Amino acid sequence: xxxxxxxxxxxxxxxxxxxxxxxxxxxxxxxxxxxxxxxxxxxxxxxxxxxxxxxxxxxxxxxxxxxxxxxxxxxxxxxxxxxxxxxxxxxxxxxxxxxxxxxxxxxxxxxx
Amino acid sequence: xxxxxxxxxxxxxxxxxxxxxxxxxxxxxxxxxxxxxxxxxxxxxxxxxxxxxxxxxxxxxxxxxxxxxxxxxxxxxxxxxxxxxxxxxxxxxxxxxxxxxxxxxxxxxx
Numbered sequence: 001x002x003x004x005x006x007x008x009x010x011x012x013x014x015x016x017x018x019x020x021x022x023x024x025x026x027x028x029x030x031x032x033x034x035x036x037x038x039x040x041x042x043x044x045x046x047x048x049x050x051x052x053x054x055x056x057x058x059x060x061x062x063x064x065x066x067x068x069x070x071x072x073x074x075x076x077x078x079x080x081x082x083x084x085x086x087x088x089x090x091x092x093x094x095x096x097x098x099x100x101x102x103x104x105x106x107x108x109x110x111x112x
Numbered sequence: 113x114x115x116x117x118x119x120x121x122x123x124x125x126x127x128x129x130x131x132x133x134x135x136x137x138x139x140x141x142x143x144x145x146x147x148x149x150x151x152x153x154x155x156x157x158x159x160x161x162x163x164x165x166x167x168x169x170x171x172x173x174x175x176x177x178x179x180x181x182x183x184x185x186x187x188x189x190x191x192x193x194x195x196x197x198x199x200x201x202x203x204x205x206x207x208x209x210x211x212x213x214x215x216x217x218x219x220x221x222x
Binding site: 008031033035040041042043044045048088097098099100102103104105 | 116143145152153154155157160162168170202204206208209210211212213214215216
């Protein structure tokens with residue numbers, strides 16, 4: 001199976017909260033990331049969390065990590081149409097060649 | 113500060129033609145990477161480099177070659193393009209904590 005799994009699509013109404021979920025399999029993952037990709041653009045780092053943390057908040061973004069269940073989520077409060085994009089979850093171990101493993105991405109569609 | 117710059121942004125090739133994609137970063141990063149992105153497949157690592165003069169194979173290296181003659185540049189070559197190499201190619205570099213991506217090169221092989 002895949003190392004990092006995400007659902008492919010999420011549709012929300014503007015102003016609602018969005019929650020994008022991700023599961024991973026490697027218990028030795030040290031860093032867990034969320035990237036955003038807008039149409040026609042490259043990936044942009046949104047936020048990351050260390051494996052010894054269980055929550056990180058940055059303005060409208062909240063990342064929750066359940067290390068026991070190997071589950072990561074990204075909550076976007078007050079979702080706007082500009083948040084429509086593909087969101088990638090990624091994990092990697094410390095050291096080595098710093099190569100993350102990416103999920104396939106979740107397409108977030110925000111409608112009025 | 114330009115970050116990671118990829119050239120060209122778009123290219124159309126005929127089967128069998130060759131080309132080189134250029135990636136340049138101005139952040140003095142040691143590590144650089146080439147990925148391809150295909151619909152529904154996420155990102156797949158082609159080759160990477162852990163420093164000037166070094167290269168290593170990633171998940172899908174066949175049909176591609178790379179060179180890292182200068183620390184700031186990472187080149188991806190296609191010697192004989194095939195339709196299966198139609199994709200969007202992304203270059204990335206890293207501080208060691210997180211990766212910074214270029215805007216991508218959209219390549220079509222007819």
